[in-house]
Amino acid sequence: MEEKPTRRRVVLVPVPAQGHITPMMQLAKILHSKGFSITIAQTKFNYFNPSDDFTDFQFVTIPESLPESDFDDLRPILFLLKLNKECQMSFKDCLGHLLVQQGNEISCVIYDEFMYFAGDAAKEFKLPNVIFSTTNATTFVCRSVFEKLYANNVLAPLKDSKGQQDELVPEYHPLRYKDFPVSCWATLESILELYRNTVDERAASAVIINTASCLESSSISWLKQQLEIPVYPIGPLHMVDSTPTSLLEENKSCIEWLNKQKVNSVIYISLGSLALMEVNEVMETASGLDSSNQHFLWVIRPGSIRDSEWIECLPEEFLKMVSRRGYVVKWAPQKEVLAHPAVGGFWSHCGWNSTLESLGEGVPMICRPFSTDQKVNARYLECVWKVGIQVEGELDRGVVERAVKRLMVDEEGEEMRERAFSLKEKLIASVRSGGSSHKSLEEFVHFLRTL
Numbered sequence: 001m002e003e004k005p006t007r008r009r010v011v012l013v014p015v016p017a018q019g020h021i022t023p024m025m026q027l028a029k030i031l032h033s034k035g036f037s038i039t040i041a042q043t044k045f046n047y048f049n050p051s052d053d054f055t056d057f058q059f060v061t062i063p064e065s066l067p068e069s070d071f072d073d074l075r076p077i078l079f080l081l082k083l084n085k086e087c088q089m090s091f092k093d094c095l096g097h098l099l100v101q102q103g104n105e106i107s108c109v110i111y112d113e114f115m116y117f118a119g120d121a122a123k124e125f126k127l128p129n130v131i132f133s134t135t136n137a138t139t140f141v142c143r144s145v146f147e148k149l150y151a152n153n154v155l156a157p158l159k160d161s162k163g164q165q166d167e168l169v170p171e172y173h174p175l176r177y178k179d180f181p182v183s184c185w186a187t188l189e190s191i192l193e194l195y196r197n198t199v200d201e202r203a204a205s206a207v208i209i210n211t212a213s214c215l216e217s218s219s220i221s222w223l224k225q226q227l228e229i230p231v232y233p234i235g236p237l238h239m240v241d242s243t244p245t246s247l248l249e250e251n252k253s254c255i256e257w258l259n260k261q262k263v264n265s266v267i268y269i270s271l272g273s274l275a276l277m278e279v280n281e282v283m284e285t286a287s288g289l290d291s292s293n294q295h296f297l298w299v300i301r302p303g304s305i306r307d308s309e310w311i312e313c314l315p316e317e318f319l320k321m322v323s324r325r326g327y328v329v330k331w332a333p334q335k336e337v338l339a340h341p342a343v344g345g346f347w348s349h350c351g352w353n354s355t356l357e358s359l360g361e362g363v364p365m366i367c368r369p370f371s372t373d374q375k376v377n378a379r380y381l382e383c384v385w386k387v388g389i390q391v392e393g394e395l396d397r398g399v400v401e402r403a404v405k406r407l408m409v410d411e412e413g414e415e416m417r418e419r420a421f422s423l424k425e426k427l428i429a430s431v432r433s434g435g436s437s438h439k440s441l442e443e444f445v446h447f448l449r450t451l
């Protein structure tokens, strides 16, 4: 089909959370570099204030009247259900105005899989719409089969507090029931409602996923066969575009601290932008790190310890333990940290961006997932890619110390570092000219130009 002239406009709608905004802005920058004009439509929640890197972009605000506190109070699943209902009408108005303003220049709406109200609005205006998945393909598969498994009572063990949780889900090897992407913050029924809406891909024009076929080829093949629309695995996007997209200020002093440490001697600890810890878990982690005798760089995000602004709720002993071999910051330049030669391991909640950023630098991980896709990622890190150690059950100092030593001191950790290095090479190859993600991205851009 003939390609239309470039500089057509694409409207992108991210979920208002760091882990979703980052890959969406990376995608936007890449599409801009390929000749598209960009409009970003966002709500007031976690508003992305554009730096000079985004001067060519148009930013519009989707009107809604949810209380500011909803984001923290409802937690992700219920918040997203509510946000989608709230924006259903207002985004239609917003898109209608954009169409009048931009004439027929808008070629398509690309929306985060969890902002499905944007897909509905695009359909109403007969605009092509593309789902962007910021999680991995295997989680996408789980969401796609969730309703069927739920209806057939296959997911019943998920309601079980212990019982069959450790058993493998039939046909979803290596996932166990407890690895399925559910959340302790919402009922199975609410999760089902969200997933039903996110995977209504029959009406979408295409799906793009921030993943690479060297990581999960069978899940990608399954999606390509089942969805009956084009599926483009185009990641890891952070290896294609490196424009800063942080909502919080990065404390760069930790790089100077890392500069003074030996190669592969530091474990980096960060739980992303949403996970919460209890005070006792923080104390057990600090104590385990201290007795492991390893150096560590620890991101404690403001508000990430329950009922506390930052670390003021912790006993004095905490500072004593971290001051010996550790360095604590509120927010780090994570990609720079992971690329630093001193960093030999990453203790992570296994958000998909953190997972990709760690694999992209060849850094093996200690996996402590909290919810949804993080559990799938952790399982893959440990059992499929074999570059991670999953820490399960209650967190106590002994468990922390053992996991840190296994990764940072033992031969097992060294072997993981070697495997992680070879995955890094494969990921670099996949985004280079001729690589699978590079080809997928070229195909997707061609697809956009023909719309």
Ligand SMILES: O=c1ccn([C@@H]2O[C@H](COP(=O)(O)OP(=O)(O)O[C@H]3O[C@H](CO)[C@@H](O)[C@H](O)[C@H]3O)[C@@H](O)[C@H]2O)c(=O)[nH]1
Binding pocket: 017, 018, 019, 020, 022, 134, 135, 246, 270, 271, 272, 273, 274, 275, 299, 330, 331, 332, 333, 334, 335, 350, 351, 352, 353, 354, 355, 357, 371, 372, 373, 374
């Ligand atoms: O000190 C820090 C800590 C984190 N980050 C960045 O913040 C992002 C965090 O993203 P991610 O690791 O994916 O975690 P979450 O913020 O928890 O991301 C949400 O979104 C992801 C993508 O959909 C999902 O995989 C997660 O489960 C979900 O919680 C990454 O790019 C990090 O580089 C920093 O820049 N500095």
